[in-house]
Amino acid sequence: MKNIIATTLKSALNDLYQIDWQLDTSIIQKTKKEFEGDFTLVVFPFVKMARKAPDAVATELGNYFKEKIGCEFNVVKGFLNLSFPDTVWTDFLKANRDDGNYGYTPMPENEPVTLIEYSSPNTNKPLHLGHIRNNLLGDSVSRILAACGKKVVKVNLVNDRGIHICKSMLAWQKFGNGETPENSGMKGDHLVGKYYVEFDKHYKAEVARLVEGGMEKETAEKQAPLMKEAQEMLRKWEANDPEVRALWNQMNGWVYAGFDQTYKQLGISFDKIYYESQTYLLGKSLVDEGLQKGAFYKHTDGSVRVDLRDKGLDEKVLLRSDGTSVYMTQDLGTAQLRYEEFQPQKMIYVVGNEQNYHFDVLKLVIGDKLGKEFGKYIYHLSYGMVELPNGKMKSREGTVVDADDLMEEMIFQAREKTSELGKDFAGTNVDELYEMIGLGALKYFILKVDPKKNMLFNPEESIDFNGNTGPFLQYTHARIRSLLRKAAENGINYTEASATELGKAEKDLIKAIYEFREVVLTAGNTMSPALIANYAFDLAKDFNRFYQETPIFKETDAAKRNLRLQISELTALVIKNAMALLGIRVPKRCNQHTAA
RNA sequence: GGCCCCGUAGCUCAACUGAAUAGAGCAUUUGACUACGGAUCAAAAGGUUACAGGUUUGAAUCCUGUCGGGGUCACCA
Numbered sequence: 278m279k280n281i282i283a284t285t286l287k288s289a290l291n292d293l294y295q296i297d298w299q300l301d302t303s304i305i306q307k308t309k310k311e312f313e314g315d316f317t318l319v320v321f322p323f324v325k326m327a328r329k330a331p332d333a334v335a336t337e338l339g340n341y342f343k344e345k346i347g348c349e350f351n352v353v354k355g356f357l358n359l360s361f362p363d364t365v366w367t368d369f370l371k372a373n374r375d376d377g378n379y380g381y382t383p384m385p386e387n388e389p390v391t392l393i394e395y396s397s398p399n400t401n402k403p404l405h406l407g408h409i410r411n412n413l414l415g416d417s418v419s420r421i422l423a424a425c426g427k428k429v430v431k432v433n434l435v436n437d438r439g440i441h442i443c444k445s446m447l448a449w450q451k452f453g454n455g456e457t458p459e460n461s462g463m464k465g466d467h468l469v470g471k472y473y474v475e476f477d478k479h480y481k482a483e484v485a486r487l488v489e490g491g492m493e494k495e496t497a498e499k500q501a502p503l504m505k506e507a508q509e510m511l512r513k514w515e516a517n518d519p520e521v522r523a524l525w526n527q528m529n530g531w532v533y534a535g536f537d538q539t540y541k542q543l544g545i546s547f548d549k550i551y552y553e554s555q556t557y558l559l560g561k562s563l564v565d566e567g568l569q570k571g572a573f574y575k576h577t578d579g580s581v582r583v584d585l586r587d588k589g590l591d592e593k594v595l596l597r598s599d600g601t602s603v604y605m606t607q608d609l610g611t612a613q614l615r616y617e618e619f620q621p622q623k624m625i626y627v628v629g630n631e632q633n634y635h636f637d638v639l640k641l642v643i644g645d646k647l648g649k650e651f652g653k654y655i656y657h658l659s660y661g662m663v664e665l666p667n668g669k670m671k672s673r674e675g676t677v678v679d680a681d682d683l684m685e686e687m688i689f690q691a692r693e694k695t696s697e698l699g700k701d702f703a704g705t706n707v708d709e710l711y712e713m714i715g716l717g718a719l720k721y722f723i724l725k726v727d728p729k730k731n732m733l734f735n736p737e738e739s740i741d742f743n744g745n746t747g748p749f750l751q752y753t754h755a756r757i758r759s760l761l762r763k764a765a766e767n768g769i770n771y772t773e774a775s776a777t778e779l780g781k782a783e784k785d786l787i788k789a790i791y792e793f794r795e796v797v798l799t800a801g802n803t804m805s806p807a808l809i810a811n812y813a814f815d816l817a818k819d820f821n822r823f824y825q826e827t828p829i830f831k832e833t834d835a836a837k838r839n840l841r842l843q844i845s846e847l848t849a850l851v852i853k854n855a856m857a858l859l860g861i862r863v864p865k866r867c868n869q870h871t872a873a
Numbered sequence: 874g875g876c877c878c879c880g881u882a883g884c885u886c887a888a889c890u891g892a893a894u895a896g897a898g899c900a901u902u903u904g905a906c907u908a909c910g911g912a913u914c915a916a917a918a919g920g921u922u923a924c925a926g927g928u929u930u931g932a933a934u935c936c937u938g939u940c941g942g943g944g945u946c947a948c949c950a
Contacts, residue, residue, distance in 0.1 A: 303890055312893075319892055321930060331930080355930085356893060399950065439950060553950095580948055589876075590946090597948040604950050633877060634945055661878080662943080726886065730879065731943065738885070742912040744898040745886075749912075756910050763909055796889070803889065811887060814897080825906085825914045 278369070279305050279795070281346060282316060282359065289341040294327040307792050313351055314358030315788065321355055331355030363779045366787045370843055373790075390428045390619050393419050395627035396540075396547070399436045400532045401445040402470035404539050404680035406663050406734065407629060410723050414660055415627040416545040416860045417724055417806040424858060425800065430619055433547040434611055437529055438554040439604075443510040445469050446524050447503065448476035458531050464538065464681065465531030479503055515601055539680055544716070544860055551614070553607045560610025561602055563647065564595050572646040583642055593638050608639055609647075616651040623654050625804075630659040630729070658804065661731035663723070683736075688715035690740050691748075710864055714748050715740065717861045721747030724859050725810035745814045747861055750852060753817040754863045757849035760829065764842055767830075777836045782823040786844055789819045790851055797858070806859055813855035820848050 279302040286305075290296040304322070308314040320335045327334050335357040339350035342359055349360040395415020398404055404412075415431070423429045449456075449472040458465045480503045487497035498504070513521045540546065564581055567573040573583045579598035585591060595605055615624065626636065636657035644652020665678060691714035722739035726732040742748045779787070793812045800809060823844070832838040856863050 301890095306890095306892090309893070317893085319931095321892075324930075354893060397950095401950095436950065441950065576948095578948085582948095591876095594948055599948080601948085603948065607950090629944095630878065631944055632950090635950095637877090659878085722885095730886090733885065735885070738899070741899075746898085749898095752910085752912055756912085760909055799889065805889080807887085808889065811897085812889095815887095818897080821913060822915095824909090828907095828909065830909055 278361075278365070278791070279316070282318070282342075285342060285345050286318065286338070289338055289345075290323060293337055293341065294323065296323060296326050298323075307788065308358050310785075312353060312356075312358055314360045315348075316359045316361075318357040318359070319355070320357055324355070363777075363784070366779060366784060366791075367777070367840070369791060370787055370840075370847060373794075373847060388426075388428050389622035390430050391422055391623045391625065392430045392432060392615055392619055392621040393422070393625040393627065394432050394434055395419075396433045396545070397436060397628065398433075398536060399439075399441060400466075400469070400529050401441045401473045403464070403466040403535065406665070406678040406680065406683060409543070409680050409683065409719070410660055410663050410728075410732075411627055411629065412540075412543055412545050413720050413723050413860065414658065414728055414806065417858060418625070418627070418658065418804045420858050420860060421797075421800050421804060421806065421809070424797070430549065430621070431547045432549045432551060432615070434551045434553065435533075436607075437552045438514065438525075438557065440507055440511050441473070442525065442529075443507045443514065444476040444480075445473040446521075446528055447507050447510055448472040448479070449528065450524065452479070458534070464535045465533070466535030466539070467679075467681075468535075469528055469532050476503065476507075511601060512599065539684075542684055542712075542716075543680075544862075551611055553611070556610035556614050557602045557607045558610065559614055560606035560608070561596065563609045563613060564606060567595075567642075567647055570647070572648075583638075583646055585638060585641055585646075588641055588645070590634075590638060590641070593642075595642075604635070605639065605642070608635075609643065612639070612643060612651065612655065613649070616649075616654075621651075621654060623656060624651070625656050625658050627658045627660070630661055633657065633659055658728065660728040664731065664733050666733065666735050684716065684719070687719045687736065687740065688712050690736060691715035691718065694740055694742070713862045713864055714751060717747035717751050717856075717863075719747075720859060720861050721750065721810060724806040725814075727805075727807050745811070747856075750813055750817050750856060751861070751863050753820060754849055754852045754856070755865070757820065757845050757852075758865055761842065761846055761849070764829070769838065769842070777834075777840050779840075780826060782819075782826040783841065783844060786816075786819045786823045786848065789816050790847060793851055793855070797855075800858075809855055809858050813852055816848065816855075817852060820845070 282305050283300050283302045287298050287300055290298045304319060306317050306319075308317045318335075318338065320331055320338060324331050324334055329337075332352055332355060335352040335355055339352060339357050339359070342348055342350060342357075347362070351358050351360075393415060396408065396412050398408060419429045419431050449469070452475055453472060456463075456468065458468055461468060463471070480501055483501040483503055484494070484497045487501060488494055492500065510521055514525060564573060567583070568575065568581060573581050573595060576582050576598075579600075580594050581596035583593050583595055585593060593605065594603060595609075596602060612624065615621065628636065636655070636659075640652055640655045640657075642652075643649045643655065688711050691711040695711070695714070718740040719736075722734060723732070725745065738744075739746055740748060742752055793816055796808055796812050823841075827841070829838060829841050829845070832841060853863050
């Protein structure tokens, strides 16, 4: 529809004012509710070239449109509002029944892949609330891109090596007394996390003792025996010490089993998992390459660095003086490996905004310093922190909200809230239902916020069945399905399209559906789950208004009733698809309503 | 201190690309309805878009400065 308007506008501008205008549907917007019309054109951009007053231009254009495509129009202060006949909208409805793919044409076979990395956990502690935002964003963006016909490869980069891992290993070795997930009943990632905390506890105590003995705090932090031991362990690890490697394998195995469980419950998956232990060597060779090219240099202390001061950044260490690799070394290797493997045209990294600087450096080092073409394909999808009502949550300050605990709590709340409302469920798999609602609430609440911004997660508000929440959308969907089922039970046939006049709420709803699909079409570029969530909510609200206007079963005109049922059906489908893009499941049928 | 991000109603968030009177939800107040899932609907109230300049026919949006919040500036990841 917008395309028709745009092409007509192009010829209008050419015929009336001899303006050569580049086709662009973005200047066509839906008319605001307080004005009469379906679509609005802002004519200001053409006023200067046409050398006429805005309203005159708008009126002339309006007449042109009326003549060419037979739509009505009105002009308000330089805005041209176009109104289309009802049949345009009923035709749209007819054309899109059962259409779940938003009208996308799939990309050709040789389409280059879009690679997206998300989750990226460390193997020294369980996942927390921050990872949840990361995972949900990555998962949803992959779904959106895939829905837009892109070839998506979802990857996870497990940070399975480094000093932090050694800390957990060392603490387990020293204080663990042979505790395992099997003999303790503890989830593997939680068990390893426990020893990471344990290390920190003992380490701090050591530092305190040294400081008491008269040592400077800074030197004490470096000289503490535990820290030295951990560093020694890392060197042994890189030197392939069999004992250290065996312990490392064992403990990482526990963690992976734990992560798998968390991912499964969260409903996310990956096509490929990379381990930093397998890419850091490639990274080191890239550092060598850069050294030979003269892009990097060896500092007097033996470390290898890159100087980015000409780009407005600082010096950055790429290799420690003892020759071991740092975070950046690994990321260089990983990027190279991925590029070789998939030749992606885009590499999306879903990583928190505290690493904005890191990715600026990464892009520059790969693109400018090493001169690799894939430097420009790197895109950092940065997101803000998640806070809780009763304070901040930062992984280093110990007030971490564990991902598993949070999910359990959400599911529990779903149960509480539902029984509070006096609902009775006749279905057998209520547990699955509570899980859908609880996780739906969590996912929706986090995804509806612009990723860039820090956000506040309020569990209680998220699980409300009213307002801009996942459960509200799930409910609306279920209610429509139920309505359609009821109609079918009563033998009301609503499969035939029928021409009839549209009421305001009906037209608004169809327009909302149309608008929503337009948004999804652009979502592949904007990669914004938030946009989809908010539009889906508007749609659900429009449905309620529509539903309230004329109760469907009171409608005696059969054609009208058919039409209303069709609109309902398409609305349900669109809501379901929107939720699918957010990775949220919708129950088909929630419950039987009790008489009381 | 340098660099980056954010600041919108009491609270949580929108505003896709610069466009009409800045929109929702929650909370508050008032009213309506029961053939279908009321977990609803209608309405009221709530704003100098942190502040000051600038660009523009038009600014929450772009530019400059100030203030406030967060992040980052590790041989941590």
